[in-house]
Amino acid sequence: MSDIYTGSSHARGVISVEKAPEKEIRTRFPVMTEGQKNVLYCIISVFLLFLLLFPLFWTLITSFKTETEIFQIPPTWYPHVLNTKSYAAQVENGDFNMFRSFGNSFLISVCAMIVSVLLAVPASYSVARYKFVGRKAVMLGFLITQMLPVSVLLTPMFIIFKNIHVYNTWFSAILADATIGIPFSVLILKNYFASIPKALEEAAYIDGCTRFEAFYRILIPVTKPGIVVCAIFSFLYAWGDLAYGMTFILDQEKRPITAGIFNFMGQYGTKWSYLTAFAIVAIIPVALIFIFMQRYIISGMTSGAVKG
Amino acid sequence: MQRVRQFFRYDNIGLLYILPAFIYMMLLVGYPIISNIILGFQDVTVKNLARGTKHFVGLQNYITLFHDEVFVKSVFNTLLFTVVCLLFQFFIGFALALFFTRKFAFAKVVRGLTMIPWMMPMTITALMFKFMFSTDVGIVNYILKTLGIISQNIDWLTNSKTAMIAVIAANVWIGIPFNTILISTGLTTIPQELYESASVDGATKFQQLIKITIPLLRPTIESVLVLGFIYTFKVYDLVYVMTEGGPVNSTHLLSTYSYKLSFDLFKYSQGSAVANVLFVILVLVGLLYMKITMEGEENV
Numbered sequence: 001m002s003d004i005y006t007g008s009s010h011a012r013g014v015i016s017v018e019k020a021p022e023k024e025i026r027t028r029f030p031v032m033t034e035g036q037k038n039v040l041y042c043i044i045s046v047f048l049l050f051l052l053l054f055p056l057f058w059t060l061i062t063s064f065k066t067e068t069e070i071f072q073i074p075p076t077w078y079p080h081v082l083n084t085k086s087y088a089a090q091v092e093n094g095d096f097n098m099f100r101s102f103g104n105s106f107l108i109s110v111c112a113m114i115v116s117v118l119l120a121v122p123a124s125y126s127v128a129r130y131k132f133v134g135r136k137a138v139m140l141g142f143l144i145t146q147m148l149p150v151s152v153l154l155t156p157m158f159i160i161f162k163n164i165h166v167y168n169t170w171f172s173a174i175l176a177d178a179t180i181g182i183p184f185s186v187l188i189l190k191n192y193f194a195s196i197p198k199a200l201e202e203a204a205y206i207d208g209c210t211r212f213e214a215f216y217r218i219l220i221p222v223t224k225p226g227i228v229v230c231a232i233f234s235f236l237y238a239w240g241d242l243a244y245g246m247t248f249i250l251d252q253e254k255r256p257i258t259a260g261i262f263n264f265m266g267q268y269g270t271k272w273s274y275l276t277a278f279a280i281v282a283i284i285p286v287a288l289i290f291i292f293m294q295r296y297i298i299s300g301m302t303s304g305a306v307k308g
Numbered sequence: 309m310q311r312v313r314q315f316f317r318y319d320n321i322g323l324l325y326i327l328p329a330f331i332y333m334m335l336l337v338g339y340p341i342i343s344n345i346i347l348g349f350q351d352v353t354v355k356n357l358a359r360g361t362k363h364f365v366g367l368q369n370y371i372t373l374f375h376d377e378v379f380v381k382s383v384f385n386t387l388l389f390t391v392v393c394l395l396f397q398f399f400i401g402f403a404l405a406l407f408f409t410r411k412f413a414f415a416k417v418v419r420g421l422t423m424i425p426w427m428m429p430m431t432i433t434a435l436m437f438k439f440m441f442s443t444d445v446g447i448v449n450y451i452l453k454t455l456g457i458i459s460q461n462i463d464w465l466t467n468s469k470t471a472m473i474a475v476i477a478a479n480v481w482i483g484i485p486f487n488t489i490l491i492s493t494g495l496t497t498i499p500q501e502l503y504e505s506a507s508v509d510g511a512t513k514f515q516q517l518i519k520i521t522i523p524l525l526r527p528t529i530e531s532v533l534v535l536g537f538i539y540t541f542k543v544y545d546l547v548y549v550m551t552e553g554g555p556v557n558s559t560h561l562l563s564t565y566s567y568k569l570s571f572d573l574f575k576y577s578q579g580s581a582v583a584n585v586l587f588v589i590l591v592l593v594g595l596l597y598m599k600i601t602m603e604g605e606e607n608v
Contacts, residue, residue: 041412048404049418055436055481056424058447062439071445074454115332123329130322138326140598145337147594149542151566151583155347155576156340159357179336182329211321240429242545247571258431262549265435272439279432286427294420297427301489 056283063087063276070272086277095268098278100253101260104170106285108245108256109238111174116181116234117227123182124189125215129201142183150243153179161248172248173256177241181234188233188300192226193219229300232293239285257282341587347580354574369581378557379582382565386586389476389561390540394533396480401487401532406517408488409495419492426485434549437478441465468558471551475559479546483539487532494528495521527600534597538590562586 032040050057062070063086064079089096126132127139157176161167166175196219204214220227245256252263261278268274290297348369350362373379408419425433440447441464449461464474498521506516522529544563547553553560553568560568562582570579 038412041407041410042414045407045412045414045418048407049421052422052481052484053424055433055440058440059436073450075445075447075450119329119332122325126322126325130319130325132320132322132326135322138330141333141338143598144591144594145333147538147542147590147597148337148341149563149583149586149590150544151542151563151570151579152344152587153337153340154567155570155580155583156343157336158570159343160336160340175336179333182333186329215325236427240431240545242429242431242549243567258429258545261435262431265438265549270442270445272445275435276439279435282432283428286424286429290424290427294423297423298420298489301423301426301486 059276059279062272063280065273067271067273083273086273087281089274090277090281095264096274098257098260098281101255101257102281104254105239105245105256105258105282108170108173108177109235109285111170112177112181112238113231113234115174115178116185117231119178120182120185120189120230121220121223121227122215124186125193125219127186128190128193142186145179145183146187154243154247157244158247167248168250168254170249170254173238173241173245176244176248177238178234180237180241181230184233184237185230188230189223189226192223196222225296225299228293229296232289232296233300236286236289344580344587345584347577348584350577352576352580354576357574357576365577369578372578373581373585378560378565381557382560382562382582383585385472385559386541386561386563389472389479389543390537392476393479393483393540394536396476397483397487397536398533400480401484402491404484404488405491405495406521408492419488422488423485425482428482430482430543430545431549433478433482434546437474437481438465438550441474441477465551466555468554468556471555471559475547475550478550479540479543482546483536486539487536490532490535491525491528494525494532498524530600531597534593534600537593538597541590541593542586 061078064082064084065076066079066081066083069076069079069081069083086096090098090102127135153176157172158167161172161175166172200218200222201214204218205211209217240258241256242258242262246259246262249255249259252260255263257278261275261282264271264278265275349364349366351365351368352362356362404419404422408415439445441449443449443461443463443466446461446464448464449458452458453461462470464470502520502524503516506520511519542563543561544567547559547561547564548567551559553564557565563586566579566582566586568579569575569582573579
């Protein structure tokens with residue numbers, strides 16, 4: 001394994017030939033080469049992955065089974081009769097239509113994302129660069145907001161939204177969802193802005209930029225990866241929200257997909273072929289984000305949490 | 309005007325950049341927190357929500373709560389739920405993180421894929437686990453029966469003795485990736501030479517874990533546990549979708565009970581009081597977290 005003998009390949013060969021049989025006798029387990037270890041670990045990791053993601057596989061498989069096959073004992077490990085009706089019904093008219101809820105969720109999440117990013121970018125630049133009056137108090141406020149349980153905000157928000165007449169509209173969910181995205185984004189982006197050398201900004205001033213121009217033209221493009229992280233997480237928070245969408249929007253045709261699915265579970269509790277198909281459809285945006293933007297997600301999870 | 313300009317000349321210009329976000333958060337978070345505290349001292353129900361006759365009743369709501377069996381049960385449940393979830397997700401997450409620091413071809417890709425549960429909407433996770441734990445079609449019962457562990461199907465979610473187990477299992481599933489990724493990141497900060505010199509000195513893998521990895525990982529472990537506590541303590545969607553707090557209130561957490569009081573029973577003030585109890589506990593733990601992470605860091 002070590003390359004002490006790289007000087008002479010002949011010597012190295014001789015030694016390994018001599019040593020190999022000894023090792024077999026001395027150790028109880030055969031010593032593995034790096035290559036064998038690699039293969040073994042890869043196999044273990046795939047097995048672990050299967051175990052961890054089993055609920056997802058199972059949901060996916062079930063969504064393509066017929067209702068009778070789902071209730072079959074012993075369960076089948078793949079759909080013997082392929083059933084795509086549960087997916088088709090989601091875009092057709094009727095009780096099983098989830099297309100509309102999907103659209104609602106998408107609209108709400110994108111708007112909440114835009115609101116979060118637009119407000120969080122200047123705010124995080126400000127806390128990273130300027131030591132203004134009350135800066136620490138503001139930061140503490142953002143930190144605490146991140147730890148808030150939804151239940152604290154639900155009732156008062158409910159009353160506010162009723163009073164300003166946005167209750168039972170998309171706006172209520174958008175406004176509420178952005179309150180999760182903003183503090184998260186500020187805390188993440190703060191680190192990005194703080195890591196940009198001041199010289200970059202100063203160079204822009206020398207070239208005749210105003211403070212705002214320097215921020216807008218120079219700093220924002222540099223922090224783009226951070227902004228992407230914030231956008232993704234703000235979107236995901238809003239996409240996963242159930243409490244706000246369910247409490248502030250009453251009409252089923254305006255509700256997000258999470259509330260739609262929850263509602264459906266109450267009405268048709270055991271229609272698992274439809275329910276699992278809804279679940280898969282609701283995961284599609286998450287899966288797409290994951291596939292195309294995985295590195296941003298990991299960076300968001302770690303910097304957001306550890307750095308606080 | 310001169311003085312205004314003077315004020316914004318240097319660092320205070322930062323106030324202008326933060327103002328929009330600050331106002332937004334004050335209106336939609338700051339104000340609700342305060343008004344929730346006030347609500348907790350009033351007698352608002354569906355009858356006087358719209359009309360202006362809200363009386364202050366002092367600590368009455370809180371006194372009622374402490375005599376309320378369901379509330380006491382929810383406090384107990386929340387603690388049980390949080391502690392058990394933390395234990396499982398931490399140890400499984402830790403083990404996975406140790407495994408994924410080994411060098412092999414799939415390490416990064418597979419570790420990345422294990423993040424998926426954390427990103428999924430909780431409603432969907434709840435649905436999947438409700439399906440897997442259902443009595444007749446549930447795969448959990450089937451597997452346990454095949455392995456000979458049980459002889460009859462268990463009514464996981466409809467039995468007040470077992471519902472909590474199913475809910476905890478679902479939440480642990482969500483929490484594992486979070487623990488894995490944070491601990492993995494922490495592990496990369498430990499210098500590799502320490503392990504090399506330790507193994508030269510004849511330390512076993514287990515000794516290295518106890519003497520090197522865990523002590524050096526302490527800051528990470530602390531923040532993972534405290535953050536995990538905060539996230540778990542306030543879980544709402546998952547439990548609400550899986551059991552709605554039932555059967556017979558056996559899975560009610562502070563968050564779900566608060567929701568039930570406010571939006572099913574329309575006792576807004578009592579619901580707010582429960583939320584305030586939850587809030588106070590979280591703020592205390594949050595301050596602890598800040599104390600841990602801010603140590604040595606002078607900038608907030």
